[in-house]
Amino acid sequence: xxxxxxxxxxxxxxxxxxxxxxxxxxxxxxxxxxxxxxxxxxxxxxxxxxxxxxxxxxxxxxxxxxxxxxxxxxxxxxxxxxxxxxxxxxxxxxxxxxxxxxxxxxxxxxxxxxxxxxxxxxxxxxxxxxxxxxxxxxxxxxxxxxxxxxxxxxxxxxxxxxxxxxxxxxxxxxxxxxxxxxxxxxxxxxxxxxxxxxxxxxxxxxxxxxxxxxxxxxxxxxxxxxxxxxxxxxxxxxxxxxxxxxxxxxxxxxxxxxxxxxxxxxxxxxxxxxxxxxxxxxxxxxxxxxxxxxxxxxxxxxxxxxxxxxxxxxxxxxxxxxxxxxxxxxxxxxxxxxxxxxxxxxxxxxxxxxxxxxxxxxxxxxxxxxxxxxxxxxxxxxxxxxxxxxxxxxxxx
Numbered sequence: 001x002x003x004x005x006x007x008x009x010x011x012x013x014x015x016x017x018x019x020x021x022x023x024x025x026x027x028x029x030x031x032x033x034x035x036x037x038x039x040x041x042x043x044x045x046x047x048x049x050x051x052x053x054x055x056x057x058x059x060x061x062x063x064x065x066x067x068x069x070x071x072x073x074x075x076x077x078x079x080x081x082x083x084x085x086x087x088x089x090x091x092x093x094x095x096x097x098x099x100x101x102x103x104x105x106x107x108x109x110x111x112x113x114x115x116x117x118x119x120x121x122x123x124x125x126x127x128x129x130x131x132x133x134x135x136x137x138x139x140x141x142x143x144x145x146x147x148x149x150x151x152x153x154x155x156x157x158x159x160x161x162x163x164x165x166x167x168x169x170x171x172x173x174x175x176x177x178x179x180x181x182x183x184x185x186x187x188x189x190x191x192x193x194x195x196x197x198x199x200x201x202x203x204x205x206x207x208x209x210x211x212x213x214x215x216x217x218x219x220x221x222x223x224x225x226x227x228x229x230x231x232x233x234x235x236x237x238x239x240x241x242x243x244x245x246x247x248x249x250x251x252x253x254x255x256x257x258x259x260x261x262x263x264x265x266x267x268x269x270x271x272x273x274x275x276x277x278x279x280x281x282x283x284x285x286x287x288x289x290x291x292x293x294x295x296x297x298x299x300x301x302x303x304x305x306x307x308x309x310x311x312x313x314x315x316x317x318x319x320x321x322x323x324x325x326x327x328x329x330x331x332x333x334x335x336x337x338x339x340x341x342x343x344x345x346x347x348x349x350x351x352x353x354x355x356x357x358x359x360x361x362x363x364x365x366x367x368x369x370x371x372x373x374x375x376x377x378x379x380x381x382x383x384x385x386x387x388x389x390x391x392x393x394x395x396x397x
Contacts, residue, residue: 028220028236028347034178035215036348038356042160045153045173046072052143052175053079060090061142061188065098065135065330066154069106071162073155077106081113090115093191095136096122098154118192120342134226136191137341139330140184148176148184150329150344152253152317159315169315172360174328176346180219184344187223191342194227217350224331224343231338233331233345238264240321240347244273249320249361251278253313254285255292256334262295269303278364281308288334293376300373307368317345320361324354 039045053060053076060083067073084090092110096119099107111117120136140150151173153159161168176184224233241248241264248268255277257265269275277299283289296306319327329345331337348354 028222028232029183031178031180031183031219031221033215034176034180034217034219036217036219036350036353037175038353038360039151039173039175040360042153042162042168042171045149045151045171046075046160048173048175049141049149050075050079052141052147052149053083056083056088056143058088058144059142060088060144061140061185062091063093063136063138063140063188063191064155065095065137065139066156067094067099067102067106068154068156069102070157072157072160073102073106076155077110080110080115084113084115091118091188091192092116093118093120093136093188095120097135098137120191133340135336135341137330137337138191138344140188140344142181142184142188145185146177146181148181150174150176150184150346152315152330158313168312170309170312170364172316172318172328174346174348176217176219178215178217178219180221180346183221187221187344217348217353219349220347222327222329222331222343222345222347224337224341224345226340226342233343234258234260234338236327236345236347237261237319237333240319240325240327241265241268243325244268244321246273246322247320248273248275249278249358249365250276250333251314251316251318251361251364252333253280253283253315253317254288254332254334254337255279255295256288257295258335258338261333262298265299265304266302274305275303276305276307276361276365278307278309278314278361278368280314281310281369282313284313293379296371296376297373300371300376306371307365308371309364309368311367318357318361320354320357323358324351325349326354326357328357 039048060080067076080090080092092115094107094117099119107117107119121134139153140148142148152171153173157163158167159169159171222232222236224231238260241261248265265275279292280289300306317329317332321327326348327345328348329343331341331343331345337343
């Protein structure tokens, strides 16, 4: 990708203009001198995760939407139990609805080994139906307050590439070492204490750790959740799309961007930015796939290029701006991630990390099926009617 310095010079005024219009309540802190590493696929990610747990000396914090009681989940349990037996203090937050199919015996076994557990959002009908709509969609592990592993991976065989080829999830993970990890520790404890509506006893026993500051990546942590008065997750997407001078690459499994993100993408195309979206051809939530395709025509007419990944189920959530800034984490481009899920995204400013992401995304795009406007417009009337019907329930998907 060729550099256009004139366009880059115009980037800052666009960011400032958008920030003034959005008037965010607080800007994210930039943590400099972090080390970041990318994990493409489940095998290297889980190898790194289990190795990190084995290296833990003092504390392990985990927060996951889904934990299955399968081969991958059993490995996680063995590693955590081994760590607990050597004196490591462990806390685990898991989403109650996300883990609904996981037998209670799985978590009881962990609790019996001294691992502290918090099931997020256990059903409580005294709160009406509001409890049901919240999810803890984060995926992160923090080791000794100095190393964090994040991304789109839940704990399960389909994420580790251990099921039939066509049923595996194609995902990305990454690790951070440096000052940014301290903010992630604070976010974890905010969730642990905030949802319990009290400060946990013994909180002072979790002292801060010295950060490794040898890296060259600048990292901003974007934490989203239903307690916020506005969506920091969506605003981060908007600001970065508005900042693009040359190229935007996006991969997301659940694509319900809403009018604000669509307008931002179309504006980017009009000012000469090449915008390419990598979306799934198959999904574990077919209604979301159907509804997301309803926005294809508007985007294609506006010059956005769309590609659908067919060989596996896309689950990666990443956006790359001008080959330099990466937005990566747990959040999808959909209303649930914007407003109702607890999410963690990171903005990583690093040319080397961005180059890795760009190479990976372009390889995926080369192997994906391009969506052509004329073909898309020939979809049947039944499909169009279904899109309209499903759109009535977009907020709840």
